[in-house]
Amino acid sequence: MWSKRGPASVRLQDEGALSAESSPSCQPRIDRAIFTPLNKENALYPPDHPSAANPAPAPTGSGARRLLLGLSVILIAFNLRPVFSSLSVVLPEIVAETGMSSAAASALTTLPIVCLGLFAMCAPWLGRRLGMERTLLACMVLITAGTALRGVGHVPLLFLASALAGAGIAVSNVLLSALIKREFSSHGAAMMGGYTMAVCGGAAAGAGLTVPLEHALGIGWTGALAIWAIPAIVAVSLWAPQAWPVRPLASESGVVVRGLWRDPLAWQVTLYMGLQSALAYSVMGWLAPILRERGLSAETAGFVVSVSVLTQVATCLVVPGMAMRRQRQVGLAVGSAVMTAAAILACMFAPLGGIWAWAVTLGIAQGSTFALALTLIVMRSPDAGVAARLSGMAQGVGYLIAAGGPMLVGLLRAWTGSFQASAWLFGAIASALVFAGLGAGRDRLVNATTTA
Numbered sequence: 001m002w003s004k005r006g007p008a009s010v011r012l013q014d015e016g017a018l019s020a021e022s023s024p025s026c027q028p029r030i031d032r033a034i035f036t037p038l039n040k041e042n043a044l045y046p047p048d049h050p051s052a053a054n055p056a057p058a059p060t061g062s063g064a065r066r067l068l069l070g071l072s073v074i075l076i077a078f079n080l081r082p083v084f085s086s087l088s089v090v091l092p093e094i095v096a097e098t099g100m101s102s103a104a105a106s107a108l109t110t111l112p113i114v115c116l117g118l119f120a121m122c123a124p125w126l127g128r129r130l131g132m133e134r135t136l137l138a139c140m141v142l143i144t145a146g147t148a149l150r151g152v153g154h155v156p157l158l159f160l161a162s163a164l165a166g167a168g169i170a171v172s173n174v175l176l177s178a179l180i181k182r183e184f185s186s187h188g189a190a191m192m193g194g195y196t197m198a199v200c201g202g203a204a205a206g207a208g209l210t211v212p213l214e215h216a217l218g219i220g221w222t223g224a225l226a227i228w229a230i231p232a233i234v235a236v237s238l239w240a241p242q243a244w245p246v247r248p249l250a251s252e253s254g255v256v257v258r259g260l261w262r263d264p265l266a267w268q269v270t271l272y273m274g275l276q277s278a279l280a281y282s283v284m285g286w287l288a289p290i291l292r293e294r295g296l297s298a299e300t301a302g303f304v305v306s307v308s309v310l311t312q313v314a315t316c317l318v319v320p321g322m323a324m325r326r327q328r329q330v331g332l333a334v335g336s337a338v339m340t341a342a343a344i345l346a347c348m349f350a351p352l353g354g355i356w357a358w359a360v361t362l363g364i365a366q367g368s369t370f371a372l373a374l375t376l377i378v379m380r381s382p383d384a385g386v387a388a389r390l391s392g393m394a395q396g397v398g399y400l401i402a403a404g405g406p407m408l409v410g411l412l413r414a415w416t417g418s419f420q421a422s423a424w425l426f427g428a429i430a431s432a433l434v435f436a437g438l439g440a441g442r443d444r445l446v447n448a449t450t451t452a
Contacts, residue, residue, distance in 0.1 A: 069183060070191065072242060073176060075235045076136065077198035078205075079143055080172060081284075082228040083112060083165045085206030085309065088285045089302040090214065090221040092292060097221070098155050106410025109285040110403050111159060113277075115166025116173065117400030123174035124388045132175050132182075137236065137243040139175075142168030144232040151226025173395050178388040181378060192378065196316035196371045200309055202231075203284060208306025211299050260389050260448040268439030269376050269446070272333065273394040274401030275433040276369035279340055279426065282405040283308070283366065290348060290419045291355070304347075304359045311363025312370065319371035324379065329372060333437025336368035341430030345423055369433070373398075382445050390446060405429065 087094075087109065095105050126135045146165030149157055176195060184191040206228060214224035260266050284305070291301040323329045343362035350358060377394055381387035405425075412421045 066183065068238075069242065070194070072235070072239050073179065073191070074194050074198045075231075075238060076140060076172060077176060077195045078202040079140065079228075079232045079235050080169050080199050081203035082206035082231070083143070083147060083162070083169065084109075084281065084284050085203045085305070086210040086225055086228055087162075089207055089210050089288045089298065089305065090224060091285075091289060092298070093221045094158075100155060102410055102414035104155075106407050106414070108158060108162060109281075109410065110407040112162045112166030112169065113281050113399055113403040113406065115163055116170040117396050117398070117403060119167045119170035119396075120174050120399060121392045121396035123171040124178075124392050126171060127175050127178070127388075131244075132179055133239075134243045136172060136175055136179075137239055139168035139172045140232060140236045140239060143172070144229050144236055147232055148226050148229035151222045151229075153222040170395070170399070174388065174391045177374065177377060177391045181381075181387045190321075192320040192371070192375055193317040196320065196367075196374060197313045200312035200316050200367060200370070204306045204309035204313065207284070207288070207302055207309055211302045215299075257386055257389050258449050260386065260393060260446060263447045265380060265439065265442075265444050266390055266393060266446045266448070268436055269373075269380055269390065270394040270397050271401070271436035272369075272376065272433065272440040273373040274398030275429055275436055276337070276340075276366070276373050277398055277402030278405030278429050279344070279433070280366055280370060281402055282409050282422075282426070282429075283344065283362070285406040286409045286413075286419070286422070287347065290422075293419060294348075294352060296352070296355075304355055307356065308359040308363040308366070311360045312367030315364050315367030316371045319368050320375045323372055323375045327443040328441055329376065329379075330438060330441035332368065332372055333376075333441040334434050336365050336372065337430055337433040337437055339365035340369060340433075341427060344426050344430075348419065348423055376440050380440070380444065380446050382448075386446060386448050389448070 091105060091109070094100060094108075095102075100108070123135075130138070143165050146161040146163070146168065149161035149164065152161075180191045180195060210224045210228075213219070213227060214221060217223065217227075219227070287308070288298075288301040288305050291304055292298060296304065319332065323332060326332075340362065343358055343365050346358040347355065347362060373394075377391050378387055381390050408425055409419070409422045412425065413419055415421075
């Protein structure tokens with residue numbers, strides 16, 4: 001059922017990854033392909049990797065512009081997770097003050113993840129219509145508005161705010177991967193490491209600083225949630241001058257990518273992304289309440305989650321380079337999945353005296369699965385256009401899968417009265433993640449054809 005594809009020979013020009021005709025299904029068309037011979041400039045892969053035959057377009061612009069672009073990407077990435085991690089640490093206070101049911105609390109934690117799946121597949125189309133830079137600016141405005149709106153404190157507005165922020169995060173997730181593929185082809189491992197590091201750093205900040213800021217500033221849970229709009233405003237200010245590309249968009253005439261949704265490898269990458277995200281968002285949304293149920297204070301539980309996520313920062317710097325230096329990533333994929341399951345179960349059942357060690361172990365494991373999931377999208381794609389499509393597929397379908405994780409944790413808590421039943425859920429997700437990693441980690445390219 002698994003087949004190997006030979007070296008790819010098509011790469012994209014100009015906006016490549018996002019050149020698309022309007023489509024009601026948000027499935028774009030790729031513009032202007034050119035055929036290129038094998039050369040040594042694609043440093044994303046080992047020389048004998050199939051993708052080395054398929055370099056990305058050379059980036060344009062001055063060194064200062066590229067430095068500013070790189071810093072801006074890092075700052076945008078930082079703002080993609082505080083929406084999730086800041087909510088989890090004050091969720092018990094929200095439930096107590098608003099009278100929200102366990103089912104409603106589960107829906108609140110799950111809604112932005114559902115939005116990640118629903119809007120991710122529209123990202124290439126939006127990027128083609130508006131340009132990647134301008135679309136990212138609009139997304140950051142949505143994230144800023146959604147984050148600030150949570151400060152109002154009314155339950156319906158909490159759901160609306162989560163949806164707005166989730167939509168902006170969904171599109172940003174996809175476009176940042178394509179932007180890195182287009183602009184930083186010769187420094188792919190470093191930029192992927194910086195990108196994933198910033199995402200993890202934002203998640204850690206949201207988990208670790210929300211409760212201390214709430215207490216120190218006396219702003220309550222509403223202000224503690226809304227305060228995360230400040231770094232989003234900074235990102236908007238830095239990105240706005242770059243929202244109009246130096247080079248023009250690609251022409252309307254283009255080529256079509258076919259076969260991606262029928263390719264087994266594409267689905268294995270998608271499942272790996274979705275299943276690791278299900279574990280990640282379950283931990284981000286529910287580990288603090290789990291630890292509070294075990295007897296830790298709100299601040300200590302938040303710090304434990306923050307330490308776990310901060311540990312991911314170091315892992316995210318290392319894993320992309322490790323993965324890209326290898327022909328196969330099966331060992332990394334399977335090993336990190338098993339390690340994740342073991343660490344989650346230890347946080348749930350092992351003596352609390354060792355909770356900090358288990359938090360660090362969990363961070364190493366989940367940082368590896370997250371960084372590897374993003375890196376596999378790039379490594380399994382023959383060009384930037386397919387990378388954008390595969391990113392949209394993996395993150396669109398993947399996040400719809402991921403939404404089931406935190407929702408089921410909350411429902412199991414409501415049905416059984418404790419979090420212990422969730423252990424079976426975590427074990428099942430991790431087992432499926434192992435099998436997805438066995439396929440996604442093989443030395444293959446997705447079998448998507450690019451035609452005029």
